[in-house]
Amino acid sequence: MSSLDASAARKSRPGPAALVVAFLRSEIMQDLRRDKLAMIAAIVTLALVLIALLAPLIAPFDPYDLRQVDLLDSMLPPAWAEGGQAKYLLGTDDQGRDLLSTLLLGLRLSLVVALASVTLSMAVGVSIGLIAGFLRGPLDAIVMRIADIQLSFPALLIAFLADGIARAALPHHVVAEMSVVVIVCSIALAGWVQYARTIRGVTLVECDKDYVQAARLSGTSTLKIALKHVLPNVAGPSLVLATVQIATAIVTESTLSYLGVGVPATEPSLGTLVRIGNDYLFSGSWWVAVFPGLTLVAIVFATNLLGDWLRDATNPRLG
Amino acid sequence: MIMFILRRCLQAALVLAAVSFVSFAVFRYVGDPVSQMVGVDATAEQREQIRHDLGLDQPFYAQFGRFVAGAVQGNFGLSLKQGRPVGELMRERVPATLELSFVSGALAVLVGVPLGVVSAIWRRSWLARAAMALSLLGISLPTFFIGVVLILVFGVEAGWLPSFGRGETVALGNGWSTGLLTLDGWRHLLLPAITLALFQLALIIRLVRGEMLEVLRSDFIHFARARGLSSFSIYFRHALRNALVPVVTIIGLQLGSIIAFALVTETVFQWPGMGLLFAQAVAFADVPVMAAYLCLIALVFVTINLAVDLLYLLIDPRVRSKI
Numbered sequence: 001m002s003s004l005d006a007s008a009a010r011k012s013r014p015g016p017a018a019l020v021v022a023f024l025r026s027e028i029m030q031d032l033r034r035d036k037l038a039m040i041a042a043i044v045t046l047a048l049v050l051i052a053l054l055a056p057l058i059a060p061f062d063p064y065d066l067r068q069v070d071l072l073d074s075m076l077p078p079a080w081a082e083g084g085q086a087k088y089l090l091g092t093d094d095q096g097r098d099l100l101s102t103l104l105l106g107l108r109l110s111l112v113v114a115l116a117s118v119t120l121s122m123a124v125g126v127s128i129g130l131i132a133g134f135l136r137g138p139l140d141a142i143v144m145r146i147a148d149i150q151l152s153f154p155a156l157l158i159a160f161l162a163d164g165i166a167r168a169a170l171p172h173h174v175v176a177e178m179s180v181v182v183i184v185c186s187i188a189l190a191g192w193v194q195y196a197r198t199i200r201g202v203t204l205v206e207c208d209k210d211y212v213q214a215a216r217l218s219g220t221s222t223l224k225i226a227l228k229h230v231l232p233n234v235a236g237p238s239l240v241l242a243t244v245q246i247a248t249a250i251v252t253e254s255t256l257s258y259l260g261v262g263v264p265a266t267e268p269s270l271g272t273l274v275r276i277g278n279d280y281l282f283s284g285s286w287w288v289a290v291f292p293g294l295t296l297v298a299i300v301f302a303t304n305l306l307g308d309w310l311r312d313a314t315n316p317r318l319g
Numbered sequence: 320m321i322m323f324i325l326r327r328c329l330q331a332a333l334v335l336a337a338v339s340f341v342s343f344a345v346f347r348y349v350g351d352p353v354s355q356m357v358g359v360d361a362t363a364e365q366r367e368q369i370r371h372d373l374g375l376d377q378p379f380y381a382q383f384g385r386f387v388a389g390a391v392q393g394n395f396g397l398s399l400k401q402g403r404p405v406g407e408l409m410r411e412r413v414p415a416t417l418e419l420s421f422v423s424g425a426l427a428v429l430v431g432v433p434l435g436v437v438s439a440i441w442r443r444s445w446l447a448r449a450a451m452a453l454s455l456l457g458i459s460l461p462t463f464f465i466g467v468v469l470i471l472v473f474g475v476e477a478g479w480l481p482s483f484g485r486g487e488t489v490a491l492g493n494g495w496s497t498g499l500l501t502l503d504g505w506r507h508l509l510l511p512a513i514t515l516a517l518f519q520l521a522l523i524i525r526l527v528r529g530e531m532l533e534v535l536r537s538d539f540i541h542f543a544r545a546r547g548l549s550s551f552s553i554y555f556r557h558a559l560r561n562a563l564v565p566v567v568t569i570i571g572l573q574l575g576s577i578i579a580f581a582l583v584t585e586t587v588f589q590w591p592g593m594g595l596l597f598a599q600a601v602a603f604a605d606v607p608v609m610a611a612y613l614c615l616i617a618l619v620f621v622t623i624n625l626a627v628d629l630l631y632l633l634i635d636p637r638v639r640s641k642i
Contacts, residue, residue: 149334152572152624157579157616164601164609165345251461258463259586260602271463278467278587286471293464301459 031313041305048299052108059101060087064267071096075285091287093276102268103292107299109269113180114249117187122242124188125195126234130226132196133203144200147193155190159252162186163261176264183262187252191245195238202234240314244307247300254296270296320632327628331621338617343386346395346610347379386610395611400603405611408596414495415485416592419584420577422499423512427519428570432563434520435527439535440554450524457521462580466514466587473510481507483589511588515581519573526569530562571627575620 023029032038051058061068074096077084084091090099132140150158163186167175175182206212207230215225254271256262258278263269265276270292277289370376374385389395395405438447474482486507488496498504534540535558543553582594589595593612600608 149337152575153616153620154576154579157582160582160601161613167601168345168604168606168609247459254461255463255583258461259583259598271461274464274467281467281471281475284475286475289467290471293461293467296464297460300461301455304455304459 028313032309035309037305038309041302041309044298044302045306048107048295048302049111051104052111055104055108059098059104060089061098061101063097063102063105069096075280075283075288077285078287081287090291093273093288094280099273099288099291102273103270103295106268106270106273106292107295109180109263109267110250110253110271110296111299113184113187113253113263113269114246117184117191117249117253118242118245120184121188121191121245122195122238125192126199126231126238128192129196129199130203130231130234133200133207134222134226134230136204140200143196147196150193151197155248156252156255159186159190160256160259160261162189163256167261179262179264183253183256186256187249190252191249194241194245198237198241199234202237203230206230206233236314240307240311243303243310247304247307250296250300250303323632324629327625331625334621335614335617339387339390339614340383342610342613343383345613346386346606347375347382390611390614395614396607398600398605398608400600400605400608405607408608409593409611409615412591412593412596414497415590416578416581416585416594418497418499419508419511419515419590419592420574420581422508423516424519424570424574424577426512426516427523430516431520431523432527432566435524436531436554436559438524439528439531442532451528454521454524457517458525460517462514462518462583463587465517466511466584469510469514470587480510482510485591511584511590514587515577515584518580519577522573523566523570526566527562530565531558534558534562568627568631571623571630575623578619579616 032042056062063069073085073088073092074094076088076092078091078099079086079089081091088098088100090103093099093102128143132143163183166182166186170178170182212225212229215229220229253262253269254274257269257271258275260275263272265272268276273292274289274296277285277287277292280288374382377385393406393409395409397403398405398408401408434446434450434453437444438450441447470482473480481503484507485498485504487501487503488498489500489504490496498508540553540558543557548557578594581590581592582598584590585592585594586598593615596608597612599605600612
């Protein structure tokens with residue numbers, strides 16, 4: 001590209017600041033500002049995501065660094081409680097790790113797993129939905145039958161079964177190293193149906209529209225029609241669905257980890273931390289279970305509200 | 320109509336066949352049961368003997384046939400961890416899970432339907448707001464954390480209620496035991512039942528409220544008002560009845576979810592049901608137990624779905640005319 005073209009492109013394209021302003025002034029942001037509850041949810045989500053991203057920098061300790069961990073400091077209560085130490089704000093866990101640091105990194109891990117599994121299940125679900133909607137015929141019938149069957153079982157159960165089978169089938173050292181991958185795949189496997197069904201439905205409608213017929217007549221290949229013309233039109237519903245699904249994915253991950261088949265205790269997620277804390281409830285050490293649990297509730301609550309709002313805001317029938 | 324019923328039954332049978340094949344594949348090819356049963360220093364002959372005793376040296380189709388034949392009779396072989404027949408273990412655990420599930424289901428319906436109705440009729444009342452907040456909480460809170468908080472508040476801090484196990488049970492014969500006949504059993508049941516019920520309760524409140532609002536907007540309610548019927552009659556005789564049709568369907572379908580989610584609740588409260596057995600089986604890779612649970616839960620779900628579909632046919636004449 002010549003320098004002339006580049007400068008022309010630069011001139012025609014708004015800068016990042018202008019984009020942000022445009023985004024803040026957009027219809028959807030105005031809608032968000034009108035809805036106080038959704039606004040609070042958005043702020044909480046944003047704050048928690050930022051905290052999770054910056055976790056290694058904010059965390060006062062590195063809980064994975066064994067040199068910083070002292071077993072003698074294990075199960076210390078929060079700083080304000082009797083027997084607490086000022087350097088451990090939320091107390092310590094059973095291995096003497098600073099709970100605040102472990103919690104921050106756990107939040108990051110929980111969010112990463114949720115995002116990864118939602119992305120994976122969206123990619124798989126959207127592809128299957130597009131293919132089924134485009135090709136129709138026996139393939140479509142088979143895929144949708146499978147989807148129907150899977151949909152009659154709760155997603156949590158499917159993820160748990162998939163995770164359990166994968167753990168039993170793979171050798172131990174692989175499971176130990178790949179537990180995060182296994183859990184991401186299990187949650188994704190439990191979630192693809194929603195996307196596939198929605199996208200298939202939208203694709204069927206889009207395929208009958210004039211622009212697709214026109215593209216067909218002008219000799220555009222089916223693949224190109226699917227990817228360049230139909231995909232952008234079905235992207236909206238799948239992104240809305242993904243927002244709604246994130247809360248589910250977070251809950252599923254934490255539940256699996258709580259049940260002991262998710263993220264291992266060496267690099268705990270929020271659910272793993274609650275499980276560790278569970279063993280110490282009766283000795284009066286409530287903090288190990290309660291703080292990660294409350295963090296989990298905050299993030300799930302906020303993303304749930306945000307997802308609900310986005311679904312309603314983008315639904316033209318409710319407008 | 321008969322074709323529809325036949326087709327649904329055939330579909331159910333296909334699902335069961337598919338699930339039993341998957342669970343057989345898991346049962347047979349996941350892990351090596353022999354090395355889990357014998358010590359590290361077992362000789363090759365001992366291993367071969369166990370392999371033969373378990374029937375692992377037979378051809379594939381024979382093993383699958385034996386598996387299905389056994390499964391139909393409730394025979395899933397020996398648990399790798401406990402060395403006892405899986406069918407026997409399951410039978411011991413079924414009453415605990417069923418009791419927990421039915422009590423929570425009843426709790427969710429008995430509290431959820433009235434709250435949903437109230438929050439639809441008096442939308443701005445504090446009770447309606449409280450019900451909506453409760454339902455939002457119930458949907459957002461992970462089940463296990465509800466359990467942990469309840470244990471902490473009522474079990475550890477207040478010390479009012481026991482928080483693990485089933486307590487005192489009464490044997491009813493035929494291997495069936497119940498905790499519903501003793502005070503101690505009820506005290507043990509309360510916290511797990513609330514934990515398990517909260518999500519369903521939240522769902523039912525939202526559903527009933529939504530359906531009621533929809534029905535209250537419809538023409539026949541306006542006509543009922545114009546006819547001068549009492550509010551009570553309008554709300555409960557006309558509106559609620561129409562609102563309940565979809566609700567009944569969803570509640571029926573949710574029965575399966577309750578049994579599935581009992582898995583989590585049973586683990587939190589160490590409730591000796593099938594879910595706890597299964598969760599422990601997954602943690603220890605106890606494959607026969609996993610296979611048995613898979614088949615059983617599939618049977619439960621398929622039966623419930625089939626029953627709900629057929630019930631719908633009975634309740635709603637519009638569906639009948641479409642088929």
